[in-house]
Amino acid sequence: MSPKATPVWDLWPGDLQWQPMSPQLRKVWVLRSWINLFFLAVAAAVPLTIWLGWEGPLWALGGYAVLASLRSWAVARTVATWGYAERDEDLLVRHGLLTRRLSIVPYGRIQLIDLSAGPIERMFGLTTVQVRTAALGSTTEVPGLDPPVASALRDRLAVRAAEVREGL
Amino acid sequence: MSDEPAPSLAEAPYGPEPSAPTAPPAGVQRQRLHPLTPLLESFRFLTAAVAAAGLQAFTSRNFLFAIYIALAAAVVGGIASLIALQYRGFVIWGRELHIYGGVFTRSHRTVPLDRLQSVDLARPIRARLFGLAQLNIEVAGGDGTDAKLAYLKADRALELRAELLAIAGRPPAEPAPEPAEGAVPDRDAGLLVPQLTVKRLALASVLEALPVQLTAILVFGTAFAVTGSIFGFSTVATTLWVGFFAPALLGYLQSTVAMVNRFLRNGRFRIGRDGTNLLIQRGLTDTSHETVPVDRVTGVSFDEPVLWRSRRWRRVEVWTAAVAQQSATAVKSTTALPVGEPDQVAVVAAAAVPDLPSVFATERPPRRARWRMPLRWKRTGAALTDRAFVVRHGYWVNTHVAVPYARIQSVKVTQGRVQRMQGLATVRALAAGGLGHDAVALHRDVGEAVAMAAELRERADAAAALERPRLS
Structure with missing residues (x-):
């Protein structure tokens, strides 16, 4: 791996135990991207049919297949970049393929912890943990956890947040 | 992570117990607002x-x-x-x-x-x-x-x-109602900074708005002259007027109105410190009294518009965690000094955050980031000072933002596509409050950025541990 390709989070001083997301997350997100693309394909099929006649839907279908396969590849690689690490004082979350993002949330500043699960996530039995601080617009998400892992994480975060409460 | 069981959260009272019944009975006489x-x-x-x-x-x-x-x-x-x-x-x-x-x-x-x-x-x-x-x-x-x-x-x-x-049981240091306007014999008594003169405020407002207005006039003037000389002035005037010049003129007017507004809002500006609060009175037409609790200050920003530079004037704004939010989207910060000389700026900064200096030595991003911001590069930087994380950015209005370590909520490091090829990264320290209330250190070297984030977290914990624990 060339130095330029090293993700920014690998430069963090000290050892971090990165926890991966559930392997099911890839399926969820790939499925979600397929569904989103499907709506796009349907929307594109209408003008194509008017323009090309019966060939229109075929073109839409072909475009859909190509885009969906490309998208699944990209999504699969993106999912691999997600990870979280719990340290003594803070929670680290990393993600992003093109734009790398590393968020560090101190336990003492956590205001609110949400568990949520969308319909596709529920099909695969996954849960998303959202952590909010007093800074607006800084919701940190940890998506795609197995429900027991998610509620355990939530409980640990809540306990630590109550222990080291630092306020605004 | 300790193995102790979680403390039962329900038993710990978060906040004082209500002693009186929470809602007044229906018969209580309500006080009315003014009929107008x-x-x-x-x-x-x-x-x-x-x-x-x-x-x-x-x-x-x-x-x-x-x-x-x-x-x-x-x-x-x-x-x-x-x-x-x-x-x-x-x-x-x-x-x-x-x-x-x-x-x-x-x-x-x-x-x-x-x-x-x-x-x-x-x-x-x-x-x-x-x-x-x-x-x-x-x-x-x-x-x-x-x-x-x-x-x-x-x-x-x-x-x-x-x-x-x-x-509310505020400490007695909180003054009884402030004296009526004009009743104070010495008008600078108890103020941190002598009251601003109208002349200086007017000059400062004009100087701040001048670059934008001059640029607008120049750009549209040359555009008009060039297109006019090619196509003939009368056709250009009629065709471009509706689509182009009218909106531009509107923007120009808006900038002027904003300038005048700022002047009116900051006229007769007085700032004093009382116990743990900053008391601010300002306004020529709409007067307002504001109280900024010092222990709620999440950041201080020092603005220096480009034409103020030679006079070494700066404006000080104070961010607070709880500002009266008239609209949810408005990011509000309180002006603590509309314009001031270096020594006045230093006094106000130290009053807003104890021991906060007003002059900072920031370190620029690496030279390889220069082509991304040719004008701003010289005036961009970041520094970890004793008390606060300081970043600097902006060319037309050069701003220093100082966020005390104890007020840093969370830290983010982001690295875009181009930044990755250059080995750069951006560090962002978020303070409580609205969007845009954060200190952003642009384009640091990637190793430095990550080290900076780790250091910020450590210092934030250390600083927060020194403070007395607080709710909310």
């Missing part, structure tokens, strides 16, 4: 209606129609406001303030006075005309808890302010 309130609240609407009626009368010469409109508006408005007033009012009950409002949708807001942050007295010009004032009541704990009492008689508002502060 609905008129003042629909002030803009009224002005628009009058203007529309006047225009109608002027263009169609149909005076009778205008009179009908005016009569109808007066009757409907009068009846509606009389009805509305019956349902509006407030009650101080125990340690809570209850505010009622609404005709069709009744609203009842409870303001816990234990958590009172500040009570600000504001006097918009339309209220001043009638000797009225409004109270902005600010409570710790974010959105939806801030309240406004408008409008009251000015002396009644001052009394009520004192009453609310007394119930």
